[in-house]
Amino acid sequence: MPKGYFGPFGGRYVPELLIPPLEELDDACAAILPSPAFQQELDLLLRTYAGRETPLTLCPTLSRRLGFQLWLKREDLLHTGAHKINNTLGQALLARRMGKTALVAETGAGQHGVATAAAAARLGLSCTVFMGEEDVRRQAPNVARMRLLGAEVRPVAAGTKTLKDAINEALRFWIARQRTTHYCFGTAAGPHPFPTLVRDLQSVIGRETMAQCRNAFGALPDVVVACVGGGSNAIGMFFPFTRNPEAASVRLVGIEAGGSGEPGCHTSAPLNLGSPGVLHGQHSMLLQDRDGQILPSHSVSAGLDYPGVGPEHAHFQAAGLAEYHIVVDRSALAAFAALCRSEGILPALESSHALAWVLDNADALPEGGQVVVNLSGRGDKDMDIIREHLPSLGL
Ligand SMILES: Cc1ncc(COP(=O)(O)O)c(C=O)c1O
Numbered sequence: 001m002p003k004g005y006f007g008p009f010g011g012r013y014v015p016e017l018l019i020p021p022l023e024e025l026d027d028a029c030a031a032i033l034p035s036p037a038f039q040q041e042l043d044l045l046l047r048t049y050a051g052r053e054t055p056l057t058l059c060p061t062l063s064r065r066l067g068f069q070l071w072l073k074r075e076d077l078l079h080t081g082a083h084k085i086n087n088t089l090g091q092a093l094l095a096r097r098m099g100k101t102a103l104v105a106e107t108g109a110g111q112h113g114v115a116t117a118a119a120a121a122r123l124g125l126s127c128t129v130f131m132g133e134e135d136v137r138r139q140a141p142n143v144a145r146m147r148l149l150g151a152e153v154r155p156v157a158a159g160t161k162t163l164k165d166a167i168n169e170a171l172r173f174w175i176a177r178q179r180t181t182h183y184c185f186g187t188a189a190g191p192h193p194f195p196t197l198v199r200d201l202q203s204v205i206g207r208e209t210m211a212q213c214r215n216a217f218g219a220l221p222d223v224v225v226a227c228v229g230g231g232s233n234a235i236g237m238f239f240p241f242t243r244n245p246e247a248a249s250v251r252l253v254g255i256e257a258g259g260s261g262e263p264g265c266h267t268s269a270p271l272n273l274g275s276p277g278v279l280h281g282q283h284s285m286l287l288q289d290r291d292g293q294i295l296p297s298h299s300v301s302a303g304l305d306y307p308g309v310g311p312e313h314a315h316f317q318a319a320g321l322a323e324y325h326i327v328v329d330r331s332a333l334a335a336f337a338a339l340c341r342s343e344g345i346l347p348a349l350e351s352s353h354a355l356a357w358v359l360d361n362a363d364a365l366p367e368g369g370q371v372v373v374n375l376s377g378r379g380d381k382d383m384d385i386i387r388e389h390l391p392s393l394g395l
Contacts, residue, residue, distance in 0.1 A: 004192025006315035012191040014281040018171065021178035026193045028098045033090075033200065038097065045089050049122065050079045052086075052204065056212040056372070061342040066362045069217070072375040073209050075233065076347060082377030083202060083233045084115035088184055090201035092119035095182035102126040102181040106170040108135055108163030108229075109302035109350075110142025111377060112186030117149035119184075127151040130169040134161040138302055142381055160296055163306050167280050187230025189310040191281030195235075199312060202236025209372060210240060210247070220247050222366050226374035227354040228254040228271070228324065229303050231310030233376040239312075242321055252322035254313060255353045257299030261328030266298035270309045271317050271324040284311040300329035300385060301349035303377070331356040336379065336386065337393040348377035349385065 003026075004010050012022060032038050046052040054077050059070040075083040088105075095103060103120045105127070107113030113129040120127035129146055133155045136143055146153050159165035167190075174183040188198040213221050224241065226234035234254045241247040256269035267273055270285040277286040279294060287295040287307040297307040316322040332349055335356035339345050347355060354373050358365065365371055379386065386393075 004196070006195070006312045007318055009282070009284050009311035009314040010192060010195060011283050012281060013278045013283065014191050017175045018191070018281070021174060021183070022191055022193070024098070025182070028094060029193050029197055032094055032097050038093065042090055042093055045093070046086065046204065050085045050089060051077060053208045054078060056209065056216060059343045062338070067367045068365055068369045068371055070358065071216070071221070071370065071372045072345070073205060073237070073372060074375055075205060076345070076351065076375045076378035080111070080115045080118050081380060082111045082115065082348065083205060083236065084112045084186060085118065086204055086236070087186065087198050087201045087232060088112070088115040088119040091182065091184045091197070092123045092125060095125060095184070096123050098182065100125070100180060100182040102128070102177070103184045104128045104130070104170050104173050104177070104181050105184045105186060106163065106166040107131050107186065108166065108305060109381065110135065110139040110146065111303060111381065113146045113151065113153070114142050114149065116184045116186070117146045117151035121150050128173065129153050130156050130166040130173065132156045132161040132163060132166050135163065135166070135302060139381065164280070164294065187232040187310060188235045188312060189230040189280065189282055189284065189308060195282065195310050195312055198232050199235045199239055202232050203239050205233065205236040205374065206238060206240035209237060210244065213370065213372065217370055219370070220250050221372045222369040223251040223253060223371045224374070225253045225255065225354045225358055225371065227304060227350045227376060228256050228309060228313060229268070229306050229350060230308070231313045233374055235310060235312055237374045238316065238322055242316070252316070253357065254322055254324040255327050255357045256324060257301060257304035257353055258326035258328040259298045261330065266296050267326070268297040268299040268304045268306055269326045270307060271313060272326050276314070279308045282308070282311050285309055285314045300332060301353065301382070303348070303350040304353065325357055327353040327356045327360070330392070331360055333389050333393055335359050337395055345375070346379035347375055348379050349382045351376045
């Protein structure tokens with residue numbers, strides 16, 4: 001397979017001016033990432049700063065109700081509240097070893113922006129975060145957190161004023177400052193080498209999960225479920241399973257956001273409802289019209305609100321290595337409420353999509369089996385949205 005491709009997906013479809021920094025990054029990934037010194041420094045940061053390893057938590061109440069053991073991989077317990085910090089610490093460390101002094105990032109929900117700002121502050125790098133004006137409005141607490149952590153937040157007024165526009169601006173900013181600046185991309189998508197780099201940094205999730213399952217119940221799980229926005233928490237969970245021959249029978253299930261579920265509504269489900277095309281430097285599945293214009297996406301969870309998806313998921317789907325389904329807003333909100341009341345955990349709305357699929361499909365899951373949901377983040381950031389929906393949640 002040519003470098004940077006996953007089957008027919010992936011690649012590097014970028015303007016000429018972006019080739020040199022992408023080449024420089026690719027070389028740095030090959031030279032620096034595997035070195036024991038880098039791995040030791042990253043491991044120390046992940047353990048003593050971010051809070052790894054994260055627990056695998058059994059949900060006793062829901063398990064009794066469902067007829068199988070439901071486990072949560074608790075990425076919500078990490079510093080800054082989500083799996084994003086696994087990636088930003090790795091990229092910030094890499095940037096510093098490359099001699100860069102600054103990070104630029106895009107953010108939608110603000111989780112990746114906060115995680116980048118924290119990593120930059122910790123490692124002495126300056127930080128600029130691009131965020132669509134609409135997201136700045138929807139996610140005001142995260143904007144304040146980024147600024148407190150020393151980042152400059154630049155609102156983006158172009159296009160739909162959301163994540164896809166923020167990525168465009170961040171790429172432009174990087175072109176002009178590539179000598180001093182590393183683009184800390186937030187998900188396993190974009191031009192090569194980002195899908196591979198982010199996947200490798202997030203694979204700690206799947207590696208830990210496999211070891212913890214063996215410890216907890218002496219085997220690998222029957223089913224593993226994760227939500228899919230750009231795809232980083234899901235690929236971090238799935239990838240180590242796909243590399244282990246003993247895991248061949250483990251069902252890997254990715255969940256896309258279906259929006260309101262009304263006929264003709266906007267969704268964030270390119271794997272289920274999209275077609276192949278090019279966006280943000282990668283060939284992957286996209287929500288687009290017949291002329292190749294990107295369609296607006298929508299989800300109650302800002303972190304899933306993206307019209308594209310990482311190319312390795314498109315490959316996993318085409319090759320039958322993982323399956324991908326849709327969950328709509330109201331199911332995710334119901335799952336959010338169920339986890340709060342049954343287990344005392346407030347999940348992120350993104351992660352609630354993965355949980356919702358399990359709750360809605362319990363009858364089809366193996367009785368007495370073991371099911372793991374990747375709880376990618378905590379729900380504190382979603383409180384304003386949750387408050388709007390409290391009446392419909394019966395809370
Ligand atoms: C908690 C949480 N989960 C999931 C996602 C989706 O991103 P990805 O698909 O890259 O994991 C986000 C994005 O902001 C997030 O904040």
